[in-house]
Amino acid sequence: MTVYQATASAPVNIACIKYWGKRDTKLILPTNSSLSVTLDQDHLRSTTTSRADPSFQQDRLWLNGTEDEIKEGGRLATCIREMKALRKQLEDKDSSLPKISDYHVHISSRNNFPTAAGLASSASGFAALVASLAALYQLPTSRSDLSRIARQGSGSACRSLFGGFVAWQKGERADGSDSLAVEVAPREHWPDIHALICVVNDEKKGTSSTSGMQRTVETSPLLQHRIKHVVPERMAAISKAILARDFDTFARITMQDSNQFHAVALDTEPPIFYMNDVSRAIIALIVEYNRVAVEKGGKLKAAYTYDAGPNAVIYAPKENIKEIVELIVKYFPQAENFKDPFGLFGAAGVQGKVVEGFNEAVAKPFSVGAVKGLIHTRVGDGPRTLGPEEALLGPEGLPK
Amino acid sequence: MTVYQATASAPVNIACIKYWGKRDTKLILPTNSSLSVTLDQDHLRSTTTSRADPSFQQDRLWLNGTEDEIKEGGRLATCIREMKALRKQLEDKDSSLPKISDYHVHISSRNNFPTAAGLASSASGFAALVASLAALYQLPTSRSDLSRIARQGSGSACRSLFGGFVAWQKGERADGSDSLAVEVAPREHWPDIHALICVVNDEKKGTSSTSGMQRTVETSPLLQHRIKHVVPERMAAISKAILARDFDTFARITMQDSNQFHAVALDTEPPIFYMNDVSRAIIALIVEYNRVAVEKGGKLKAAYTYDAGPNAVIYAPKENIKEIVELIVKYFPQAENFKDPFGLFGAAGVQGKVVEGFNEAVAKPFSVGAVKGLIHTRVGDGPRTLGPEEALLGPEGLPK
Known part of the structure; x- marks a missing residue:
């Protein structure tokens, strides 16, 4: 039996031009653009494993080993639904692909820094979630397009889809389709x-x-x-x-x-x-x-x-x-x-x-x-896809 | 020999609309209007005695018993000079008046609250200075006109020329002639x-x-x-x-x-x-x-x-x-x-x-x-002219 599973890590980012204020609280559209430096995942990161399996009864998520409720219409549910929809588009176009978009997912996420440190983990967390689902679903989607989805989990998470120096363009459209992250410069441009x-x-x-x-x-x-x-x-x-x-x-x-x-x-x-x-x-x-x-x-x-x-x-x-x-x-x-x-x-x-x-x-x-x-x-790089040895889900699809 | 001497007290004021920024630092013209409540002199006040005498060799000032230098071109010198000029105008119009505007002055000022309390004493201090000189020189000048002079000592001092609720109108003119305090309402309007x-x-x-x-x-x-x-x-x-x-x-x-x-x-x-x-x-x-x-x-x-x-x-x-x-x-x-x-x-x-x-x-x-x-x-009243029993200068014209 094939196991559909992928693991990814994503970095923390700290803004130089601050995001403060939403023009749309549901879609998380900001009142102004912002810009951040992505920090090195070697020191601070969120790691997430996602698995899709026909035996799963519902979508479930564990954060640092403790199950978190995925609330209907909530931010987690939105990100998972959007990622499944992208997979579905691929499957509809190519009938040779396994139809895993129908399966429920189990997701396990961990931060390597203590919550007590007072560092915002929602940015790296939602970026790792989106990156792991993108790897699971083998999406050809660009990082800017993925950032639009991460944005709906936590605004500043969209900036953690890139390494280096990253701008979140506030966008103008009411549907948020132009509110996404772009790379200003990669870490290699200014590693100092x-x-x-x-x-x-x-x-x-x-x-x-x-x-x-x-x-x-x-x-x-x-x-x-x-x-x-x-x-x-x-x-x-x-x-x-x-x-x-x-x-x-x-x-x-x-x-x-x-x-x-x-x-x-x-x-x-x-x-x-x-x-x-x-x-x-x-x-x-x-x-x-x-x-x-x-x-x-x-x-x-x-x-x-x-x-x-x-x-x-x-x-x-x-x-x-x-x-x-x-x-x-x-x-x-x-x-x-x-x-x-x-x-x-x-x-x-x-x-x-x-x-x-x-x-x-x-x-x-x-x-x-x-x-x-x-x-x-x-300054660090963007999300990394990790090997199976880094997986946070055990053979039963539950957190290790 | 006639002693030309007067004593006045003036209140502290605390702004509700804050003064912050000057458009002219020499004339002390503010970038915005402000508004304050005058506090009761029964609790917090500056008291100042001013004397003019032909035997004085120079203008001198003591603050809480310690002599303060009156710097040429400084704020104290400006206020004293402007008050003398108003007296001189009176003397020029009425030759029966004693020509005390030519005399040097001795000024003694005290606050009834400790400097260590961190309460701004410059407002009550300059207001008391101007009020005592106005009494000494028996000026018919209105309080708003006096506030223009106190303003040049310390901006917010102009508001301490009135009791109750006081606005400092920023004014528009470059010479500052319309930058002065006006009464919004007296204490009796809202003593509560x-x-x-x-x-x-x-x-x-x-x-x-x-x-x-x-x-x-x-x-x-x-x-x-x-x-x-x-x-x-x-x-x-x-x-x-x-x-x-x-x-x-x-x-x-x-x-x-x-x-x-x-x-x-x-x-x-x-x-x-x-x-x-x-x-x-x-x-x-x-x-x-x-x-x-x-x-x-x-x-x-x-x-x-x-x-x-x-x-x-x-x-x-x-x-x-x-x-x-x-x-x-x-x-x-x-x-x-x-x-x-x-x-x-x-x-x-x-x-x-x-x-x-x-x-x-x-x-x-x-x-x-x-x-x-x-x-x-x-909320309290504006500057008070006090009797000779409250004087802070002794018979020699030095602080008691």
Whole structure:
């Protein structure tokens, strides 16, 4: 008996131009275009195995080993239905193909990073789901076309269908057919872009991005100006900076847009805060780190960006990451040793310190645990199809 | 020998529609109109005595007993020069008047609240300076005309020339002659408006408002939208709400505008943060307090507002202040007993508690000292001319 099964992994992406606000909440059509860097799956990824089998009684899905309900009309159901429809089109055209689009599917998905890290797993998760179903169904569909389906699972998931530097074009059409991801540049174009994720302790769960962004759409007078006048310019300028490998411009726009996203969240009624005093202190450190560099006649050396939570993601050319880790550790002592995937530090490990000329008074030192962990990664590739040895479903079609 | 001396006091004001940005930094002409509530001088005030005497060798000024330099071309010098010029006009018209405009002046000023409280004293200070000189020079000048001079000392000082509810009209002219304060309504129109100031501990001195606001003007794309499209509407709507004693609308606009001011500060490069985690927690408490009231079929019961610092000012009708003090004390235990100028609490003092239906999880309790103190006050009157027994200068013309 043939087993119809495929496994794929997909990366996390962190936006430089932020997605905040939907013009259609059902189809997940955004009010503005956005742009992200795809992070390396060697460090952060979702892996998903999908199997179609005539013996399955219904579509089922397990996330990190726990079954999740696939709600009728919900986002998971939409993605699965759309992928089956694409398979059905193929089968209708080519009668030699097995008619597996009629079978129910079992899907098992795992993230290799803890949910507690506060990293959005919905982007990598829905991208891996779509990628594994595309492999299962052997679809010839382009990644941009697949991104349209992933988008309906979680908006920013569409950007995880590509590696490198990715734009989500908001599109104009009411049916969402032109709201999809495109590659601005592959990772190989600018592999020097590294990222340091600072996982910030959060005492209180903030507003969910799904409900938060619609409150902003409904109540923020400033959001409309951002959408119409600010984002289009920034999308063009940062795309150009990426193509020119101009880190100075890339960093400036990334920080501006992170600030503006949090500004419109604050302009919401009632106001939404995602950054806390730790997040603010990390901004102060990066601002001062850049100030020193510019004062010495250089350019910006790092860019912070914050999603809908207190974690900082710091983008920088690889050569600056060592200094940045030392800087963060100086103010945020770590309980655990720094995992050093790129071998920046010897056996002695990280010693907290600041660069010459740095004004240490820009932030106060915090106690252990304020920043719970540091993850060093870099720009990465798009979804990967994996071999059967990586499968997350056992012979019975249940999670291993 | 005649002693030419006068003493005046002036109030603090806290804006509901925020002033942030100058179109002329020398004349202190704002990019938008603003509106404030004048607080009661019985609780918070600056008092200033001015004396003119032929024996004085130069203009001198003492603030809280310490001499302050009057810099050539500086803000203090400008205000003193303009006031002398008004006196000179009178003397030129009426030769029977003593020619005291030629004399140097000694000025002594005191605030009855500690500078450490983090309350802006420049508004009440410059208003008291101008009011005391107006009394010294026996000027028939209107308060709006005096407000033009106080404005050149510190922008928001112009609003402290009136009691009650005060608008600072931004004006259009390049010379600033139409940029002045006007009374929207006197305190007697709506004496029920009380205020609770929560003095928040600040570990780090933030960006000064003078430099911060110009950075916003230069770098925030959102500020332009605020200036052109948002503030004019809000000025009209809140003025109408004040005239109608409509607290619900007054509160909503006050909170919206506080949020938006901090949003444009965050949209600045590098970003400016004035609120900290304590400020955010107080917002969460007031939002929840209002939510409970609205859910019970009522209207908004309180409005928070934050200036360029972490302190909260909570406006509310008098009847709600008791509940609000109890709420704040529940989350922010106080080292000292609540000063209870309106006798809301008996000898037992304040017991921290929340209203029925309040979701206590919206904020975590803080430790003693996070909110350093609470000041209960209310809408107040404009500058007062005081008797000689209140004078701050001794017989020699030096601070007592």
